[in-house]
Amino acid sequence: MVETLPTARRLVFYAGIVGVWQAIFMMHVLPETLLPSPLQVIDTLAYNASTGALPFAVGTSLWRLFAGFAIAVAAGFAIGLYMAKYKVVHETVGSVVLGLQSIPSIAWVPVGLIWFGLNDAGILFVVIIGTIFAMAMSTYTGIRNIPPIYIKAARNMGASGVSLLTNVVFPAALPHIVSGMRHGWGFAWRALINAEMLFTFLGLGFLLSVGRDLFNMAQVISVMIVIMAIGLIIDMLLFSKVERAVETKWGLR
Amino acid sequence: MAKLELHNISKIYNQNNGVVKTLSNINLKINEGEFVCFVGPSGCGKTTLLNIIAGLEKPDTGEVVLDGRAVSDTGPDRIMVFQEGALFPWLKVIENVEFGLKIAGVPKEKRRERAMHYLDMMQLTKFADSYTYQLSTGMKQRVAIARSLVMDPEVLLMDEPFAALDAQTRDLLLVELQLIWQRTRKTFVFVTHNISESVCLGDRVVVFTHRPATVKNEFKIDYRRPRLIEDTNLNNYSRAILEELKSEVVAALKEEFKESQSDASEHVDGSH
Numbered sequence: 021m022v023e024t025l026p027t028a029r030r031l032v033f034y035a036g037i038v039g040v041w042q043a044i045f046m047m048h049v050l051p052e053t054l055l056p057s058p059l060q061v062i063d064t065l066a067y068n069a070s071t072g073a074l075p076f077a078v079g080t081s082l083w084r085l086f087a088g089f090a091i092a093v094a095a096g097f098a099i100g101l102y103m104a105k106y107k108v109v110h111e112t113v114g115s116v117v118l119g120l121q122s123i124p125s126i127a128w129v130p131v132g133l134i135w136f137g138l139n140d141a142g143i144l145f146v147v148i149i150g151t152i153f154a155m156a157m158s159t160y161t162g163i164r165n166i167p168p169i170y171i172k173a174a175r176n177m178g179a180s181g182v183s184l185l186t187n188v189v190f191p192a193a194l195p196h197i198v199s200g201m202r203h204g205w206g207f208a209w210r211a212l213i214n215a216e217m218l219f220t221f222l223g224l225g226f227l228l229s230v231g232r233d234l235f236n237m238a239q240v241i242s243v244m245i246v247i248m249a250i251g252l253i254i255d256m257l258l259f260s261k262v263e264r265a266v267e268t269k270w271g272l273r
Numbered sequence: 274m275a276k277l278e279l280h281n282i283s284k285i286y287n288q289n290n291g292v293v294k295t296l297s298n299i300n301l302k303i304n305e306g307e308f309v310c311f312v313g314p315s316g317c318g319k320t321t322l323l324n325i326i327a328g329l330e331k332p333d334t335g336e337v338v339l340d341g342r343a344v345s346d347t348g349p350d351r352i353m354v355f356q357e358g359a360l361f362p363w364l365k366v367i368e369n370v371e372f373g374l375k376i377a378g379v380p381k382e383k384r385r386e387r388a389m390h391y392l393d394m395m396q397l398t399k400f401a402d403s404y405t406y407q408l409s410t411g412m413k414q415r416v417a418i419a420r421s422l423v424m425d426p427e428v429l430l431m432d433e434p435f436a437a438l439d440a441q442t443r444d445l446l447l448v449e450l451q452l453i454w455q456r457t458r459k460t461f462v463f464v465t466h467n468i469s470e471s472v473c474l475g476d477r478v479v480v481f482t483h484r485p486a487t488v489k490n491e492f493k494i495d496y497r498r499p500r501l502i503e504d505t506n507l508n509n510y511s512r513a514i515l516e517e518l519k520s521e522v523v524a525a526l527k528e529e530f531k532e533s534q535s536d537a538s539e540h541v542d543g544s545h
Contacts, residue, residue: 173359175347176327177373177424187376191363270362271406 088147096155125150158200
């Protein structure tokens with residue numbers, strides 16, 4: 021009962037928002053082209069779902085997201101690992117990583133377009149580059165924050181090289197890496213929508229940009245709702261659960 | 274032949290304000306199955322010496338000889354128990370105890386069996402599947418001891434393992450450790466700054482000087498076991514060691530005071 025109460029409150033709140041939206045619509049404050057009714061948005065959503073345009077866009081965006089994110093996590097981990105292991109790598113590559121991290125992912129879109137053209141590779145490039153540096157930094161911080169006594173104890177018991185990495189360094193840095201992944205996937209998701217809008221080559225970002233071109237506000241809003249819903253689902257069902265599980269197991273909460 | 278020999282060990286550290294000589298020409302022979310305690314003022318380099326024996330640090334001069342053979346790297350023959358336990362929080366208690374065997378490539382069934390044997394010995398069987406954050410400090414330290422015994426080392430190195438424990442837990446573990454030592458007949462090297470602890474445990478207590486650490490004196494403790502730390506018959510030993518150690522502790526404090534003074538004056542100089 022206690023658990024269901026916040027959910028109930030939340031649902032009432034959401035219903036309230038839709039109600040206010042509907043009220044504004046009915047008062048004709050804005051023309052219908054600028055502010056469609058909630059029902060019109062749901063209609064558009066249903067229509068796009070029935071034609072297969074929406075499921076296809078969601079599928080396209082999701083595979084790009086996961087492919088780009090997976091590559092960024094793996095490569096970012098490798099960069100972060102070398103930064104933590106070799107001082108010279110941190111001093112050289114590390115400073116560049118920090119600088120590149122501050123470039124918004126949308127600024128990479130022209131580079132992706134020119135280098136790869138209007139295709140998946142160009143979009144993946146933007147997703148990867150928008151995520152990789154944050155992953156590298158969180159891996160680096162995670163490894164640097166490992167209590168030296170763990171490494172000492174592991175070496176004392178015979179661990180070195182790869183066995184030290186897989187048995188101690190990686191698990192010890194995992195809580196940091198997981199929270200880095202949680203932030204990183206947010207970067208990847210934003211970068212992807214950015215890229216899809218500007219590349220106008222399939223995906224949810226493309227559908228959004230088509231809505232704008234056709235002056236179809238219902239489509240714009242419906243796609244935005246889908247983007248938000250996917251974001252929430254991935255964060256709540258995947259990352260926050262994993263993060264919580266890791267923190268519990270490591271005794272951090 | 275001695276089990277463990279230290280020949281002429283010296284160690285120098287480079288610090289920002291010059292070089293600090295930590296260990297100077299340390300020569301020691303430790304016999305098979307002997308329980309030796311190192312005492313000295315805190316910061317004198319006892320831990321560094323233990324790290325060198327374990328192969329975790331390299332000496333600048335000298336060598337560590339185990340069973341007549343010079344050793345310079347880490348090895349399963351010299352296993353350390355750390356002050357903080359240094360258990361891995363992402364592993365269950367049993368997995369922590371198995372860690373060294375896993376690294377050594379011992380098959381899962383076999384390492385579990387051996388790990389359970391030592392958990393039994395430490396009376397921790399029912400905590401095998403717990404995580405370390407669920408244990409008290411004393412239990413953690415007992416897991417750490419099991420984790421090192423399971424490696425079946427020639428020499429057990431203990432770096433102030435009881436320093437963070439409350440008095441009652443420590444007193445129990447002091448007795449337990451003597452029983453384990455009698456049962457396993459391994460060579461124990463135990464570092465502490467606590468004189469009563471060293472007298473309670475050691476066959477021999479080696480007293481080190483303040484930095485650079487050298488061997489100042491040695492005391493044989495010839496007394497029946499298991500000893501209790503509150504046994505008044507041990508007081509004479511403690512008193513003799515304290516007498517030896519007093520001037521070193523004073524020297525250490527003086528130096529610390531001087532360092533903090535010069536730090537303070539640097540602060541003043543830097544401000545204008």
